[in-house]
Amino acid sequence: MNCVVCQTVLTASDYCPKCGCNVKALKKIDALSNFYYNQGLEKAQIRDLSGAITCLKRSLKMNKMNIQARNLLGLVYFETGEVVAALSEWVISKNMMPEGNLASAYIDKLQKNTNRLDMINTSIKKYNQCLEYCRNGNLDMAKMQLKKVLTNNPKLIKGYHLLALIYIHEGEYEKARKQLKAAAKIDKTNTTTLRFLREIEEQTGRATNLDSRFKMREKEDEKQNGSIVYKSGNDTIIQPPEYKEKSITNTLVNLLLGLLVGAAALWFLIVPAKTQKINQEANKKVVEYSGKMATISAELARMQEEMEASTESVNTAQTQIQEAGEKAAAYENLIKAWQAHQEGNSDTAANAIEGVNAELLSVEAKSMYDSIMKSVGSTVRKKYVNEASAALESGDYDTAIAGLEKALNIGKQDKNTMFQLAQAYDKKGDKENANQWYQKIIDEFPGTKAASDAKDYLEANGGSDQAPAEGEGDGEVPTEDGGETDGEIQSGETIEE
Template sequence: MQCFMCGAEVANSKICYNCGADILLYKQIIYTSYVFYNQGLEKAKVKDMTGAIEALKSSLQYYKYNTRARNLLGLCYYQIGETVRAINEWVLSKNLQENDNPDADRYLAEIESDPGLLSKLNSTIKKYNQAIEYCKSGNRDLATIQLKKVISQNPNLLKAHQLLGLIYIEDGKFADARKVLTAAAKIDNNNTTTIRYNHEIKARLKESNKRHKKKNDVISFSDGNDTVIMTETSLRSMLDNTRTSLVNILLGLVVGLLICFFLVVPTVRSNMTDGNTQTVISLNETLAEARSENDALQEEIDKLKTSLSAFDNKQDVSTSYDNLWAAQNYYASGDSKTACEYIQLVTKDVMGEQGQIAYDNLYAELGPAMTEGYYEEGNAFYTEENYESAIINLKNVVDTDEKYNEGAALFLLGDCYRLTGDTDSAMECFNKVIEYFPNNKWGRQAKVYIAADDTELSAAEIGD
């Protein structure tokens, strides 16, 4: 330990023998800093990141030159997905202790060794901020889409998990909210925000169950050409009656069979011995009636299943029409990008004939904008080396227009296939690029890749 006045080394004394400064209180401050550091280390080992961060901050408040606490604080920030804060702590640690600081050197070297990491972080932060703006404006569907992209790029970003869970809670999707918050708890198992959201789910489920008991909503659905209107209680009562009738019929069939085996069959055998077959005919009629009753019951069950299926799709129908209406409004106001995001949320098959016609017309109008959006997303994923996601977006572009952007989309799709090991698909794309655009830069580059592939095949044949 060094004296805070003159920098001389001091041992266990209370006074610096070089300058005479009283260092007892100074020692107590440094020891307190290391006590908080040890607490933070223990909490970080059990993934209590919130507690670890608070303890490490307290450690640095007592002694800012505690580089071990600062480096560990950066690791805690990195664990919850806040990489920018982690880099700030490591850079500050390096500035405060330039020499003999191997942990900060190693962490910063790992960040610098991944050149695409900072651009990915920048993209993730922009999408997270955009999701917050969507939430403020009430567009929770678009916010959900953005947050799912953020989590796919940075799975440890705790705030993205929590915000997505909050959106699911507001939408009443409690199962999805539990799933997202469980993932957040694995990142930081003692985060107060995550715990508060889980308590909110339990409270809302309890409240929903109480309302459900008192609720008697009116339900309407189509049955052929007629519209049936009944209360939810009536529907449940009808289903209960159907189940009861089914059980009674099955019991009746069992009793009937037992009667046949123990009473009718012996009598039939006796009468057949005497040449009387009237009992056999009566038994056949009884069995035919039982089969007829069973068929009628099955038909009734099928009708009920059809009615319930129509009821289950009711929410999807209204949601699809709402999203179609929103897409039309955004397109009319000139915001084609947002219109494209809304129309992708529409389920066409559940709408009526007029709704499907309106969907097809708007989808045709938004075709170029959607293609451009897919191309931009695919190009961004390609730049970030996320080739699987790039293939999905670029394939949507190529399926619409193989010559899009003078073969750029087709070439990038082929290169993604090449980089993921799907050589046959890659060569197919490169050949099409050469066929359509033999003299532009994409065609020339495709020729280079095809020639390189042929060279590898020739070398393999010589080796064999």
């Protein structure tokens, strides 16, 4: 045990050997936690699981670091069918003491058996569905589901309680008693089980014997035989009862028993016919119930189809609304660009034309769009190139690629923008697209410095130069200072080297 102040290992003294803190109360609390843990262990060994849970909770209330108490509480929860609560306690225990903790073995063992874990999860979900059936008054479906739940998870005490409660509600007290006896085998002192049994005893006037059938039979045999059984060393000696002479009373009793046996035999001859009639009526009800279930299933299938059709209609309408919104936005931006163009405000027109999706425009609107782009296309293109260059310098290659591709879609493609796009793909690591643009520069601008640089990068990336035949240029003419310029430049467009 460690000091809560300085974490020093404590001795038999009531004071910490290092910081001098009074740890007498701390030791009493730890001792009390261990006391409740021992009580919980004893109760768990005799299957008093409810009492064990109470004691172990008190132990953890005194000392939440009592790992043994927390692990045992998880085992008790697991034994009562509360798998979620058990896993919660084991996970907390594992986090408190990661090394040398049995909780890790419990968790691993449960997780390895995936089929068992899935079956438990399914049974818990079905139990919750049964609660919903009961709230809605659908008791027949709840009973059918609960029987499946208890087959998959026979330790779920809550399932026995709910099924017994349904039987009590329907007046089937013996069936309810059977379910509660099964729950008592798991947890002998569960208060809910005992409370329901007392309710059944008050309704039926008959007490419930929770002893096993084997023990009851032994007691009855001892009473009937009247034999005295005792042991002598390793031998078991059975002393037969004393012989008593029969009297007239015994004769009358035997005669009465004979009459009762005869009446019972007559009864057993009549009962089968009644039983057959009852079975026929039951089978008839089963057939009627099956027909109703088939009708309900067909109705559910029809409603499901209608719901799916409605969902598809809603999705289609939402898609159409979205497309209409995008188209309206394109036309709105086109109008703004046209107004700015008419006013001579090129920057505003360029900003507005960027938000126009030309694919959504009609033929007339596309003509207006092309007219504006002839005037402000160079501005828009220059803006895309400048933004892409800044993104390329900052390492945002995706933004640079998107901007350069937009710039290349405006007017005629130039070698500088194409080279920047190839560089962006190259720096991003997309060698395939980079090589394609390098090759395109070599093909379309042979004999230029850009083509020479592109060839060097293409070879560095492991590509092969497929240069066009000599004299197959794209109309480039040399400038006076020995450089090259594109054969066609839009009006008012400047290209920065």
